[in-house]
Amino acid sequence: MAEAASSLLVLRDVCLRFGGLQALMDISLHVPAGLWSALIGPNGAGKTSMLNVICGLYAPQAGDVLLEGRSLYGVPAYERAVLGLARTFQTVQLVQEMNVLDNLLLGLHTQGRVGVFGHLLRSSASRREERKMQEKGLELLARFSLETLWSRPVLELSLWQRKLLELSRAVAGDPKLLLLDEPMGGLTMAERESMALLLQDLRGQGMSMIMVEHDMDMVMAHTDHVLVLHHGRLLAQGPPREIQADPQVISAYLGE
Amino acid sequence: MSAGRTAAARPWRRLLPYAILATAAALTPFAVTDTYLLSLGSLIGLFALAVTGLNLLIGMAGQVSLGQAAFFGLGAYASGILTVHHGLPVGLAIAAALTLTGLVALVLAAPTLKLEGHNLVMATLGLNMIFTIVCIQWESMTGGSSGLFGIPAMSLAGVNLSSDRNFFYLVWGVLLAVLWLCSNLLRTRPGRALRSLHQGDLLPVSLGIPVVQYKIALFVAAALLAALAGCLYAHYLQFISPHSFDMFVSLQLVTMTAVGGLGNLWGGVFGAAFLLLLPEWLHAVPDVMPLLHGLILMIVLMFCPRGLLPALKNMARKIWRGHG
Numbered sequence: 212m213a214e215a216a217s218s219l220l221v222l223r224d225v226c227l228r229f230g231g232l233q234a235l236m237d238i239s240l241h242v243p244a245g246l247w248s249a250l251i252g253p254n255g256a257g258k259t260s261m262l263n264v265i266c267g268l269y270a271p272q273a274g275d276v277l278l279e280g281r282s283l284y285g286v287p288a289y290e291r292a293v294l295g296l297a298r299t300f301q302t303v304q305l306v307q308e309m310n311v312l313d314n315l316l317l318g319l320h321t322q323g324r325v326g327v328f329g330h331l332l333r334s335s336a337s338r339r340e341e342r343k344m345q346e347k348g349l350e351l352l353a354r355f356s357l358e359t360l361w362s363r364p365v366l367e368l369s370l371w372q373r374k375l376l377e378l379s380r381a382v383a384g385d386p387k388l389l390l391l392d393e394p395m396g397g398l399t400m401a402e403r404e405s406m407a408l409l410l411q412d413l414r415g416q417g418m419s420m421i422m423v424e425h426d427m428d429m430v431m432a433h434t435d436h437v438l439v440l441h442h443g444r445l446l447a448q449g450p451p452r453e454i455q456a457d458p459q460v461i462s463a464y465l466g467e
Numbered sequence: 468m469s470a471g472r473t474a475a476a477r478p479w480r481r482l483l484p485y486a487i488l489a490t491a492a493a494l495t496p497f498a499v500t501d502t503y504l505l506s507l508g509s510l511i512g513l514f515a516l517a518v519t520g521l522n523l524l525i526g527m528a529g530q531v532s533l534g535q536a537a538f539f540g541l542g543a544y545a546s547g548i549l550t551v552h553h554g555l556p557v558g559l560a561i562a563a564a565l566t567l568t569g570l571v572a573l574v575l576a577a578p579t580l581k582l583e584g585h586n587l588v589m590a591t592l593g594l595n596m597i598f599t600i601v602c603i604q605w606e607s608m609t610g611g612s613s614g615l616f617g618i619p620a621m622s623l624a625g626v627n628l629s630s631d632r633n634f635f636y637l638v639w640g641v642l643l644a645v646l647w648l649c650s651n652l653l654r655t656r657p658g659r660a661l662r663s664l665h666q667g668d669l670l671p672v673s674l675g676i677p678v679v680q681y682k683i684a685l686f687v688a689a690a691l692l693a694a695l696a697g698c699l700y701a702h703y704l705q706f707i708s709p710h711s712f713d714m715f716v717s718l719q720l721v722t723m724t725a726v727g728g729l730g731n732l733w734g735g736v737f738g739a740a741f742l743l744l745l746p747e748w749l750h751a752v753p754d755v756m757p758l759l760h761g762l763i764l765m766i767v768l769m770f771c772p773r774g775l776l777p778a779l780k781n782m783a784r785k786i787w788r789g790h791g
């Protein structure tokens with residue numbers, strides 16, 4: 212399949228079951244590089260489950276996930292992060308006891324080269340690496356207008372700031388594919404607009420993204436490609452305008 | 468960027484607690500002439516060493532082990548038996564005891580860490596009981612319930628390290644070095660990864676952190692620190708018995724950790740000192756101590772789950788602000 216070869220991400224006949232519940236049924240799709248894709252569908256359609264399958268948190272009962280043509284079968288989630296998958300969560304996941312900068316630096320975990328013993332002994336390599344990471348971390352925070360908050364405990368942040376921090380952590384390691392689970396969920400209209408602009412910037416820099424989102428206006432206005440899930444099945448996929456006009460999609464989702 | 472400088476600046480502030488503790492430790496043997504009190508000071512240092520490991524395990528991985536005294540005892544007995552029955556030089560015996568404990572911990576880590584919550588507590592408790600039973604039953608090696616006598620003292624270049632004063636310096640020197648290493652680790656990349664562990668596996672794993680390996684490493688490190696304390700203990704007292712490493716000692720270690728505050732390295736030292744000095748102040752009969760420890764643990768967990776020391780610090784800060 213020529214299409215598969217040029218695709219960043221491929222899912223082949225993916226099936227995921229939780230006991231008797233079929234969360235994903237025979238999902239096959241291609242995600243080309245450089246696109247901002249949206250993954251939409253009603254509550255419980257299997258959107259989060261699909262992201263979890265892609266990044267290795269759930270192991271599908273059947274089917275395979277390929278990143279840049281390489282099968283991820285049996286590759287544990289933490290190694291997929293090294294291969295270039297990063298994500299955010301539907302409910303923001305930050306380490307409560309740590310400050311903003313340290314939370315961000317978790318996103319650079321896979322970039323470290325100095326081993327545990329170097330860090331234990333506070334070797335010059337360890338200090339150099341930490342200094343470089345902190346600088347890079349502060350730069351990233353500045354990109355997302357969080358730099359003045361770097362030393363704050365994350366408990367003090369607003370939802371908007373938490374979402375920003377989670378996003379900056381996810382892009383810190385320069386992933387090949389960014390998985391976003393409802394990045395605009397719970398935000399105000401103005402914040403949604405700002406988030407859309409940030410994501411547009413990222414896309415402009417060549418970042419490939421799959422975004423789960425309920426806000427159809429956002430999806431139609433900004434994304435390049437739309438995947439529609441319904442009861443664990445891939446109902447339709449295509450450019451936003453086509454999807455908007457698809458009668459099946461309208462009856463299943465938009466028409467609700 | 469100014470924030471960049473602030474983030475790495477003020478290294479002296481980091482060194483301050485070490486300087487204070489080192490000075491206090493250096494002066495203590497001059498101020499405290501009573502050998503009983505001095506050996507109590509050494510014991511505090513030894514327990515603080517074991518608590519440091521447990522603190523990392525509970526505070527970072529959220530794994531509560533009630534079997535830490537078994538590793539403490541494994542270090543002590545292995546080093547004791549190797550010197551008494553096999554005539555190994557002390558240094559070599561300690562190295563062998565640590566290697567053995569590390570291997571045992573490594574084998575136990577994977578199945579143990581699959582358990583969580585009560586199951587983990589019960590399993591580690593069971594481990595401790597098995598250890599105690601082996602120590603009592605394997606008389607030919609361990610000396611049974613009457614204990615193992617005649618363990619040789621430690622010496623280095625002709626200096627007896629097991630004299631009360633030298634041992635005190637040795638223990639506190641080792642403790643300060645270990646605290647320094649641990650705080651180095653916690654401030655850097657692996658430390659941030661460790662601090663993300665108790666969040667549940669989803670987050671750390673998606674960030675590329677091999678959670679299982681990290682937890683195993685923590686479990687082994689905690690066991691090694693307990694075993695190191697055990698080795699030193701054995702060659703200082705030159706006598707050990709199963710009773711010193713039973714589950715009540717494990718309970719004591721967990722209580723010390725809880726008192727000091729989970730994941731708080733200095734808190735562990737405070738917790739060890741607090742619990743070992745308490746019976747001195749109370750003139751308590753040894754038999755009620757387990758009861759007292761259980762009670763303290765309960766009170767701490769109920770009223771200040773982040774630890775007694777952090778709670779006291781908070782209170783002091785509030786009073787200070789109230790006056791200011």
Ligand SMILES: Nc1ncnc2c1ncn2[C@@H]1O[C@H](COP(=O)(O)OP(=O)(O)OP(=O)(O)O)[C@@H](O)[C@H]1O
Pocket residue numbers: 229232234252253254255256257258259260261301
């Ligand atoms: N770990 C799990 N164990 C059991 N069932 C699960 C699990 N995760 C998801 N499910 C079930 O799978 C189905 C799909 O869930 P999923 O979270 O993927 O939906 P979603 O499309 O993300 O929904 P939402 O819009 O509400 O976030 C649901 O019925 C859910 O209850």
Ligand SMILES: [Mg+2]
Pocket residue numbers: 258259260301392
């Ligand atoms: Mg979801």
